[in-house]
Amino acid sequence: MDENFEHLFHRRHRLHQANREVWERSRAAYSGGSDYIRTALIRHVSEIELEFAERLHRAYYFNYPRKLARLITQFVLSVEPQRDGAEPELVEDFSRSGLRANEVMRQFSTLLNVYGGAALTVEMPFFEGEVDCERRRRERIRPAVKAYSPLEIPDWSFGTDGELDWILFEEPDIVDHGPFAPSTTVLRRRLLTRTESMVFEREQGTGVIRLVGRSAHNLGTVPAVYLVEPDGFGLKSRHYFEDVVRISDAILNNESEAQMNVVKQMFGLLVISDSFARGARTSTAAPGGEPEKFSHVLARSAALWESPEERGISRYISPSGADTASIRAENDALKRELFDVVGMALVTPSHDAQTAESKAWDYHQVKQFLSCRADMLEQAELKCWQLMARYDAAIPVPEIAYNREFAVADLKSSIESLVELKRFSGGAAYRREVARTALFLLEKVRKIDPVRRKAVLKEIESWQLRNSEEER
Numbered sequence: 001m002d003e004n005f006e007h008l009f010h011r012r013h014r015l016h017q018a019n020r021e022v023w024e025r026s027r028a029a030y031s032g033g034s035d036y037i038r039t040a041l042i043r044h045v046s047e048i049e050l051e052f053a054e055r056l057h058r059a060y061y062f063n064y065p066r067k068l069a070r071l072i073t074q075f076v077l078s079v080e081p082q083r084d085g086a087e088p089e090l091v092e093d094f095s096r097s098g099l100r101a102n103e104v105m106r107q108f109s110t111l112l113n114v115y116g117g118a119a120l121t122v123e124m125p126f127f128e129g130e131v132d133c134e135r136r137r138r139e140r141i142r143p144a145v146k147a148y149s150p151l152e153i154p155d156w157s158f159g160t161d162g163e164l165d166w167i168l169f170e171e172p173d174i175v176d177h178g179p180f181a182p183s184t185t186v187l188r189r190r191l192l193t194r195t196e197s198m199v200f201e202r203e204q205g206t207g208v209i210r211l212v213g214r215s216a217h218n219l220g221t222v223p224a225v226y227l228v229e230p231d232g233f234g235l236k237s238r239h240y241f242e243d244v245v246r247i248s249d250a251i252l253n254n255e256s257e258a259q260m261n262v263v264k265q266m267f268g269l270l271v272i273s274d275s276f277a278r279g280a281r282t283s284t285a286a287p288g289g290e291p292e293k294f295s296h297v298l299a300r301s302a303a304l305w306e307s308p309e310e311r312g313i314s315r316y317i318s319p320s321g322a323d324t325a326s327i328r329a330e331n332d333a334l335k336r337e338l339f340d341v342v343g344m345a346l347v348t349p350s351h352d353a354q355t356a357e358s359k360a361w362d363y364h365q366v367k368q369f370l371s372c373r374a375d376m377l378e379q380a381e382l383k384c385w386q387l388m389a390r391y392d393a394a395i396p397v398p399e400i401a402y403n404r405e406f407a408v409a410d411l412k413s414s415i416e417s418l419v420e421l422k423r424f425s426g427g428a429a430y431r432r433e434v435a436r437t438a439l440f441l442l443e444k445v446r447k448i449d450p451v452r453r454k455a456v457l458k459e460i461e462s463w464q465l466r467n468s469e470e471e472r
Helices: 015-029 033-040 051-059 066-078 088-092 101-115 133-138 242-266 276-282 292-298 324-341 356-391 410-422 428-443 451-469
Strands: 082-084 117-123 144-148 155-158 163-173 184-193 196-203 209-216 223-228 270-271 314-318 400-401
Touching: 015 101, 015 242, 033 088, 033 242, 051 400, 066 101, 066 242, 066 324, 066 356, 088 101, 088 196, 101 242, 101 356, 101 451, 144 270, 163 223, 223 356, 242 324, 356 400, 400 428, 428 451
Parallel strands: none
Antiparallel strands: 082 400, 117 144, 117 223, 155 163, 163 184, 184 196, 196 209, 270 314
């Protein structure tokens, strides 16, 4: 491998080059706040600077990109995945930083929603010497999983076998040198290959690049999982979240226009006679000799007076504006299209009752979308457990099963149906499946501890086995 350290800090994958600006905009839209409002709010050609400054100061942001990205994840992980045979300690601290397996996979899912691609790494902490069970427990020497956005992955390469050949991560960091010395900013790039891991640093200002860490893992595979949306980047296409952000920006600008339209119509303009204006300007002056602002004079005036010839001139007028209701209706339509873009159109805009066939198609659309995401998460997590087992043969690879039923279950009807099914005669395999289904419904009512669930499944297997032997 050509170890050109300088070139290592300039590498950019063509997918990263083509989508970097879009990803940064998506990240900003997900983050929201005043910084994003300043980025997304559009100034009209005819709008003066003071008016735009006021509109910018008043603007607010409904963060629909974050809502959608999290909503998909919440649906997919609404039921905790089954990890039969998993080590409980690893499930409870999947990242070695306190994040549970569900939380790491939640991060990974949200990154996939926002960027259309994401990565998981599985790495061991550095250690020296022999490791026994006591030291492993005391120093927590075990693999850790971490999620990364594609903005943190400038380059990667797949081998002829379809697996990662190497992958490069970028991590800006601030190095603390103690309370009596200033901290320094460094840019780290971490290279993972099939045999080793290397960490490089480039100091800001000097540009000096150093190899600060190098360790062999000899796994025979890159300890990372990189996935992209199969029907997005997998088809050489853009990610749909770019369109989500653009629709959200349109809602932001429409909402800002509607707000300013209301403000302009609330605060009318005062029309006064020319003689009153001339008299007010000449009769008032500030203590320093400077003429007082005319608006201040009007603010302190209890009443206006006018001559018989000027009667009817003084009045308030309200500037005309667009119909606010039409702007709100446009925003409502955009919100419906926004949810439909990502396949989450759960409610139809019509007030007419839906047919059973229409409801079935809507449910099928949403279920298919969420099931595809569950497939990706299931495969990614299983790959992480397999990598953990390569680091430490004592770690078992569990059976991973993500939920793929996203309808609101009618427990009463389900239990009644299950009781009816139990009356049918069948073999041991049939009765075993009925008992497993009963356990699944029981978890809908009350969450069962993984250890107890494993014990119940073991009882079901042994119970069915005893019944089969008795029948024979």
